[in-house]
Amino acid sequence: MMLLSQGLEASLLGLLGLLIGSFLNVVIYRLPVILEAQWQAECAELQGKTQLDAPAFNLMVPRSRCQKCGHPLSWYENTPLLSYIMLRGQCSHCKTPISLRYPLVEFATGALFFYSGWQWGAxxxxxxxxxxxxxxxxxxxxxxxxxxxxxxxxxxxxxxxxxxxxxxxxxxxxxxxxxxxxxxxxxxxxxxxxxxxxxxxxxxxxxxxxxxxxxxxxxxxxxxxxxxxxxxxxxxxxxxxxxxxxxxxxxxxxxxxxxxxxxxxxxxxxxxxxxxxxxxx
Structure with missing residues (x-):
């Protein structure tokens, strides 16, 4: 029973890790872009230049989309690991290959979360x-x-x-x-x-x-x-x-x-x- 409970706790953390891994893919791509935009805005301000208002771009908006054709991803196209398998590693709209790194980040994060749950419990x-x-x-x-x-x-x-x-x-x-x-x-x-x-x-x-x-x-x-x-x-x-x-x-x-x-x-x-x-x- 103890091992069963330990395995369940670790599995729940592993599932959480898959979700966090999906979000990390967003962070990995967007955070450098956000920082670059902030640096450019600060440089423009120091130079006394006026910048045009840009569309909102942060870790939450806009929705995830194909970087090639701009197709917004539905929830079922954004499910960790499963979406990559169901879509056969390509965009459902333009068939552009999706980098294998996305599911690998999700899997690695899920595995590390599972290990944490197994090692230390919930x-x-x-x-x-x-x-x-x-x-x-x-x-x-x-x-x-x-x-x-x-x-x-x-x-x-x-x-x-x-x-x-x-x-x-x-x-x-x-x-x-x-x-x-x-x-x-x-x-x-x-x-x-x-x-x-x-x-x-x-x-x-x-x-x-x-x-x-x-x-x-x-x-x-x-x-x-x-x-x-x-x-x-x-x-x-x-x-x-x-x-x-x-x-x-x-x-x-x-x-x-x-x-x-x-x-x-x-x-x-x-x-x-x-x-x-x-x-x-």
Missing amino acids: NASALAWCGFAAAVVALAMIDWDTTLLPDALTLPLLWAGLVAAALNLTHVGLAESLWGAVGGYMSLWLVYWAFKLATGKEGMGFGDFKLFAALGAWFGWQALIPIILMASVIGAVVGIAMKFSSGLREGGYIPFGPFLAGAGLTAMVAGPNAILKTLGL
């Missing part, structure tokens, strides 16, 4: 880790697409980690969480300036500092070395593979955020010590 700790997983998935995909890690996600994730530690939801002491945040930010900040002074180039963005600080807040300062090691190894392997496959973007730049995010999710599922064992340390 309680505040599970919900905290579900929130962590959702934010990290969104940040990874946004950074991969745009090389941006928006403060609108990294800073709430950082503060949420500190609050979760204070409420004993992550089994990380508040002092460990605080120093994890400080250590995460300062370590990459020092690397950034050392690299810039040595080469005159910027090796990473400030968003990476904030994301690593957030991971430190969630896992404590002891987890910083395992997380950065795993992120570096994964990043090196992916970078080499993309170089040989000619998949590198212009300038040969690969954002580091997705690998930090991947290492953070690995730490969530397997634990920081398991990362060291995987790397043979």
Whole structure:
């Protein structure tokens, strides 16, 4: 009965994760566009220019639609996973292929929510880790697409980690969480300036500092070395593979955020010590 109850709670959280994953696809696409529009408006205001009123565009409106033909999606075309299968991976109106990434984001979020429910049960700790997983998935995909890690996600994730530690939801002491945040930010900040002074180039963005600080807040300062090691190894392997496959973007730049995010999710599922064992340390 206990396993049945545990499985039911985890399954309900998994279903919630599928729905959240569908919303994350909206966030991943729209948030950078919203931020870009805000930056342009601020620049125009500083220059004394008047901008024409644009149609409302935020995370809620307009309705989701095909990016090729503009066909608005009905509710049954927006059902996580099932819609992609029923539509055979293409728009029902113009038959344009739908990126496989949409159902993969939904599935990954659902799986992480299911794991949280299975590991911690239907309680505040599970919900905290579900929130962590959702934010990290969104940040990874946004950074991969745009090389941006928006403060609108990294800073709430950082503060949420500190609050979760204070409420004993992550089994990380508040002092460990605080120093994890400080250590995460300062370590990459020092690397950034050392690299810039040595080469005159910027090796990473400030968003990476904030994301690593957030991971430190969630896992404590002891987890910083395992997380950065795993992120570096994964990043090196992916970078080499993309170089040989000619998949590198212009300038040969690969954002580091997705690998930090991947290492953070690995730490969530397997634990920081398991990362060291995987790397043979």
